[in-house]
Amino acid sequence: MNSSNDLKQEVTDKYSLRGRVFNRIREDILNGKYKDHEELREVAIGEELGVSRTPVREAFRQLELEGLIQIIPNKGAYVTGIKVKDIKDIYMIRSKLEGLCARWACEHITEEQLEEMEENIFLAEFHASKGHMEQIAELDNRFHNILYESCNSKMLEHLLKDYHQYVWRIRKQSLVTKRGNASNGEHRAIMEAIKEKNPDKAEQLANQHMINAYNNMLSNGFFDDYDDEHQDENQE
Amino acid sequence: MNSSNDLKQEVTDKYSLRGRVFNRIREDILNGKYKDHEELREVAIGEELGVSRTPVREAFRQLELEGLIQIIPNKGAYVTGIKVKDIKDIYMIRSKLEGLCARWACEHITEEQLEEMEENIFLAEFHASKGHMEQIAELDNRFHNILYESCNSKMLEHLLKDYHQYVWRIRKQSLVTKRGNASNGEHRAIMEAIKEKNPDKAEQLANQHMINAYNNMLSNGFFDDYDDEHQDENQE
DNA sequence: GATGGTATGATTGTATACAATTATACGAAA
DNA sequence: TTTCGTATAATTGTATACAATCATACCATC
Numbered sequence: 001m002n003s004s005n006d007l008k009q010e011v012t013d014k015y016s017l018r019g020r021v022f023n024r025i026r027e028d029i030l031n032g033k034y035k036d037h038e039e040l041r042e043v044a045i046g047e048e049l050g051v052s053r054t055p056v057r058e059a060f061r062q063l064e065l066e067g068l069i070q071i072i073p074n075k076g077a078y079v080t081g082i083k084v085k086d087i088k089d090i091y092m093i094r095s096k097l098e099g100l101c102a103r104w105a106c107e108h109i110t111e112e113q114l115e116e117m118e119e120n121i122f123l124a125e126f127h128a129s130k131g132h133m134e135q136i137a138e139l140d141n142r143f144h145n146i147l148y149e150s151c152n153s154k155m156l157e158h159l160l161k162d163y164h165q166y167v168w169r170i171r172k173q174s175l176v177t178k179r180g181n182a183s184n185g186e187h188r189a190i191m192e193a194i195k196e197k198n199p200d201k202a203e204q205l206a207n208q209h210m211i212n213a214y215n216n217m218l219s220n221g222f223f224d225d226y227d228d229e230h231q232d233e234n235q236e
Numbered sequence: 237m238n239s240s241n242d243l244k245q246e247v248t249d250k251y252s253l254r255g256r257v258f259n260r261i262r263e264d265i266l267n268g269k270y271k272d273h274e275e276l277r278e279v280a281i282g283e284e285l286g287v288s289r290t291p292v293r294e295a296f297r298q299l300e301l302e303g304l305i306q307i308i309p310n311k312g313a314y315v316t317g318i319k320v321k322d323i324k325d326i327y328m329i330r331s332k333l334e335g336l337c338a339r340w341a342c343e344h345i346t347e348e349q350l351e352e353m354e355e356n357i358f359l360a361e362f363h364a365s366k367g368h369m370e371q372i373a374e375l376d377n378r379f380h381n382i383l384y385e386s387c388n389s390k391m392l393e394h395l396l397k398d399y400h401q402y403v404w405r406i407r408k409q410s411l412v413t414k415r416g417n418a419s420n421g422e423h424r425a426i427m428e429a430i431k432e433k434n435p436d437k438a439e440q441l442a443n444q445h446m447i448n449a450y451n452n453m454l455s456n457g458f459f460d461d462y463d464d465e466h467q468d469e470n471q472e
Numbered sequence: 473g474a475t476g477g478t479a480t481g482a483t484t485g486t487a488t489a490c491a492a493t494t495a496t497a498c499g500a501a502a
Numbered sequence: 503t504t505t506c507g508t509a510t511a512a513t514t515g516t517a518t519a520c521a522a523t524c525a526t527a528c529c530a531t532c
Contacts, residue, residue: 016309016515016516017515017516018297018515018516041482041483041484042483042484043482043483051516051517052516052517052518053484053516053517053518054290054515054516054517054518055515055516055517057294057484057485058293058294058297061254061294061297061298062297062298062300062301064298065298065301065302066301067394073252073484073485073523074483074484074485074522074523074524075483075484075523075524075525076483076484076524077484085389086390086391089389089390089391089392090391092336093333093336093391093392093395096332096333096335096336097329097332097333099332100328100329100332153321153325154322154325155322155325155326155329156325156329158303159329252485252486253485253486254485254486277512277513277514278513278514279512279513287486287487288486288487288488289487289488289514290485290486290487290488291485291486291487293514293515309493309514309515310492310493310494310513310514310515311493311494311495311513311514312494312513312514313514
């Protein structure tokens with residue numbers, strides 16, 4: 001039930017103080033500047049960003065709903081660090097939901113979306129052969145967003161985009177994974193299944209695609225000392 | 237990625253002005269007092285509830301993340317009505333996620349949780365035989381919450397509780413559905429599958445349980461003129 | 473020395489004041 | 503009559519002031 005992915009919202013985030021504060025704090029939690037259980041004080045952050053308490057407070061309320069901080073009334077705001085377990089859970093949840101999304105896409109995808117997917121995959125193959133990691137990552141992003149938009153469900157699209165951005169923010173600080181070829185092949189398979197209107201197959205493939213992506217992160221040692229870097233001493 | 241389900245949060249909602257404003261507006265959107273695309277003005281709502289703009293604004297920010305209103309910078313806050321399609325989508329999404337939840341519960345449920353489930357089902361059978369609709373609804377709620385808590389995933393628990401509350405708020409204004417017996421039988425089946433640690437079966441049953449619940453709403457004519465009541469003239 | 477209570481400071485909650493932006497109304501020019 | 507521009511009003515964005523609550527330190531008492 002979140003938001004923050006339409007154009008208007010991006011404009012807000014860019015030009016309003018609240019939006020800037022919100023994004024800044026979110027980044028700082030995700031990249032580990034603010035550690036788990038750390039207290040965030042309104043004045044301190046306000047001074048750091050050169051704004052008053054008002055926009056900071058509004059940003060706090062949003063961050064709380066995003067689950068990134070916990071606000072205890074009359075006491076303070078405390079960082080809720082993201083744990084390795086959370087990332088795993090998100091991938092498993094996404095696995096189910098991307099499956100559902102691919103299923104619905106079989107019925108509702110438009111010709112234009114199918115064409116953009118095809119182009120996307122074609123381009124990704126090209127950049128993979130050249131080793132252009134930056135572009136591959138961008139195209140991967142875009143592929144999933146097309147898929148989300150093609151399912152004809154604002155609810156599901158919303159949810160998946162949120163999760164997608166969420167893990168993206170975490171992943172992007174690490175090296176981009178070297179899975180371009182395999183991943184793109186899976187994209188092609190999903191697209192083919194959607195094109196031939198085979199919902200069972202599309203769902204199953206999208207399901208597995210997400211699980212593979214997760215396993216890839218695992219075997220690349222992404223998590224090896226993630227918690228150490230993002231949690232402070234008193235673990236739970 | 238939402239929140240608003242732990243005890244602390246409830247305390248906030250009850251005693252802080254912001255929390256009261258937030259709940260009030262949410263109710264008013266869900267029960268149709270504020271129609272689709274209606275503009276919400278900060279001062280007007282503030283005066284109506286006897287508070288200043290500050291808590292109203294903070295509530296607005298939260299409502300935006302919940303997807304209930306859309307805020308256009310420097311312009312205003314506009315209600316985003318819930319459409320029949322959204323409710324259907326939520327049930328289908330929940331179907332997948334409750335399945336995943338039941339699967340994980342097989343591994344992680346505690347003895348106490350299993351016992352509470354058993355007691356819950358027992359009580360529900362009793363009240364069903366007596367026709368105590370109020371209690372049946374309450375027990376149904378509780379059953380699902382136990383299930384959510386038993387999956388050992390804060391992420392999934394969070395998400396499912398949000399959706400659960402969301403549809404609950406919509407459903408409760410209508411007559412309580414008369415599905416007590418069948419629903420409770422399905423609860424029992426899910427519990428048995430979890431108890432015997434059969435994740436495939438548990439997932440499949442929880443899946444189907446949600447689809448049945450949705451079909452029941454359909455055949456009870458719940459949606460017949462829902463949009464008419466909750467959307468204003470210019471539909472999309 | 474340990475314990476408890478009070479005073480002080482720090483922090484959040486709310487209200488209000490001011491600035492910036494947007495909508496509306498009115499009139500002049502074509 | 504229509505259209506454009508300007509002035510005015512309304513509304514949101516931000517900053518600040520004040521109130522309420524919570525944390526800390528210090529001192530009195532046992």
